[in-house]
Amino acid sequence: MQKEELEIRFKELSDILLSELNDDGFWSGELSSSALGVAVAVAALHFHDATLHEEEIKKGLGWLSSKQNSDGGFGDTPESPANISTSLLTYAALNLYAKNNTEVKATQQKLANYLITQNVDVRSDQVAKVILDHYQKDYTFSVPILTLCALCGIPGDDGFKHIPQLPFELALLPRRFYRLLNLSVVSYAIPALIAVGIVVFRKKKPNGLTRAIRTKAEKKALKILERSLPESGGFLEAIPLTAFVALSLINAGFRDSVVVDKGIAFLKRTQREDGSWPIDIDLSTWVTTLSVKALGNRENEVLTKTQQKRIVNHLLSVQNKTVHSFNGTSPGGWGWTDYSGSVPDCDDTPGTILALLELAPHHTIKEEILAGGEWLLKLQNNDGGFPTFSRGWGKLPFDQSCADLTGHCVLALLKLLHVYKSELNPKQKKQYTSAIYKAVDYLKKHQKENGSWLPLWFGNQQTENHENPVYGTARVLTYFQKAKLMLKDEPFLDERIQKMIVEGRDFLLKTQNEDGSWGGDFGIEGSIEETALAIAALNGIKSKPEIEKGLEWLDVYYKKNGLKKAPIGLYFASLWYDEKLYPLTAYLEAIKGYKDIH
Structure with missing residues (x-):
């Protein structure tokens, strides 16, 4: 030129x-709209109050149906090739509505066919192995993904059986010790460590000394979570992280927590006109x-x-x-x-x-x-x-x-x-x-x-x-x-x-x-x-x-x-x-x- x-x-x-x-x-x-963000936000709103949030959920499900890739899967952006993690989370969220909604059911069936091509059988315990093998020692994303799947009935009634327990009790230690611990999540995902760790603990119901320690640690861990909650209600201003935290606490029996209240308000406020959510504000x-x-x-x-x-x-x-x-x-x-x-x-x-x-x-x-x-x-x-x-x-x-x-x-x-x-x-x-x-x-x-x-x-x-x-x-x-x-x-x-x-x-x-x-x-x-x-x-x-x-x-x-x-x-x-x-x-x-x- x-x-x-x-x-x-x-x-x-x-x-x-x-x-x-x-x-x-x-x-x-x-930022681009995110199928993963939409799926997790829809699930969080559903578990909080499906009737109260009916309009937001409907728009989110509609956006997902309109953005499905030709191969049936979902990528992280509408222009991205499909991947297992986003597709599996979307499948789980759709499972909450597929039974009574023909459009959602059709979208989910195409999605199931895509997952089969990736050797993921949503009816089998093999789901957990595929996700854990993919992320290896980093549980930052794998455990939240499997937790949402289990809460949505994927692969069945005991979906929590193969989900690793996040050691949320370690969050009680002074922050200066965190870097010395062999934590399985990255530093910026401590809210997920706590919230997802608590719901996995409650759903798996272990016995013995571990149960006693974690039962005692729950209340203090929730206080730490509340102290790190920003005024906006969005952890890191991130839709997926905030939604994972909210839906985990709701299903762990803490629906009335201030973290849930502010987190749900954040999700409702950040939904776009077309029904989608980005990954961050x-x-x-x-x-x-x-x-x-x-x-x-x-x-x-x-x-x-x-x-x-x-x-x-x-x-x-x-x-x-x-x-x-x-x-x-x-x-x-x-x-x-x-x-x-x-x-x-x-x-x-x-x-x-x-x-x-x-x-x-x-x-x-x-x-x-x-x-x-x-x-x-x-x-x-x-x-x-x-x-x-x-x-x-x-x-x-x-x-x-x-x-x-x-x-x-x-x-x-x-x-x-x-x-x-x-x-x-x-x-x-x-x-x-x-x-x-x-x-x-x-x-x-x-x-x-x-x-x-x-x-x-x-x-x-x-x-x-x-x-x-x-x-x-x-x-x-x-x-x-x-x-x-x-x-x-x-x-x-x-x-x-x-x-x-x-x-x-x-x-x-x-x-x-x-x-x-x-x-x-x-x-x-x-x-x-x-x-x-x-x-x-x-x-x-x-x-x-x-x-x-x-x-x-x-x-x-x-x-x-x-x-x-x-x-x-x-x-x-x-x-x-x-x-x-x-x-x-x-x-x-x-x-x-x-x-x-x-």
Whole structure:
């Protein structure tokens, strides 16, 4: 594409981005509707009061029937291929109404046929083995899935027989001990550990000492659950997690619990007009910082000073100011949304730090930025990498350090140090420098032999193991290139990063498709998101022919399909989603970066 054409496209896309600003002056985006979210929400409303929630349930069931895949199964998004977990949960929810509703019965029968093709017989105890084998030692999702199935009569009257008992009594221990325990759920799923653990305990009715201990622990565990309940009623603002907690407590005999009351109200409030639910309310902090990143040094051309100030004020207003009630992290971090169920995390915090430093006079945000920096320092793991929510949890994949978050933190900490270096004392400077060096060492150790890095919260449904090395590599390379601009006084670190950049660049060049696009890995069909992020990463690394070929593909694809979203996001245990603003912000970032260099 010619520079003039790129400029026209940049203007067109930035106008679209401006039109997506909400009335409060920031971006909230739109997450895809989720069959899994709909199924679990419908079940929760049914168990609470099927008559009272008849309208919401009817709309939810109608949405499911209209979104069934041609093979009879259900995927995580309407554009996703069917998978066993979502299909099985949907089958279970439909089972509550199939007997008296012919449309639901027809949908369920097609679904049963799909499950048979996946070697899942819903009438057999083999259901539990299939799900447990799929998730292995991680019970975060497998036990809730089997619990809902059992409550809905799948496979029969004693569906709880093969469901592992979640040790909810361990939640009574001080939080600082959680990471030392061999918990079978990830750190952010403690509400499920408690609620699902209690209903499994009550339904299985064990004898002996274990029963006595858990009976005594129930009331205290429920108090812990209540204390971590956000004002909105939605745990993590997540529809599936909140619904699992509510339906478990209802079936355990705690229908009148405040957790159930607020959780059901949350579910009713978050149902969309078409009868569906997303997996989460929104990712407003994340997509707002992505939008700022996409505009980069051209924000003054696109955003007025008033608009920039509103974004800054909003981001400052959602910084966590206290010890967080959900996971006990210290003040200073940012979560993914402005709703009360959000939890500070290690991607939104560096993203927000960088966005604020881009938009606001540095002296006006010093206190908040340094608090965010301190939060990041406290979260860094001993291996030098950064996890998402909680330091020291490493037994399950979604709690471990990961490359893309660590690269993001390297850039944010370097930028913070670059801006405020003269105002930091020697001890602070040493802490930041040490953290950066340790993080770079982590990234060196975790760069694959082919030069790639793997991300944690993003994947590709078409690759083996659903991994997305293109996304992970593109993000780390982009962070590293921006970091290098601040390393004039750190030649050793600069050299180490440069070597990794070269290896990462080679990987991206090798994974470009013949048509100019990038998918998640070698030979995978391209998407706007992956292609644009790969281009953004390659900008400035002397790869002009490959970049231009990628830009040509984007141009053709965009003219034909518009800003078509790809389900590359991961939520909880491999639950896929797409986000309306991902292709838009990625495309803008690619164009802006190319025009900056060429």
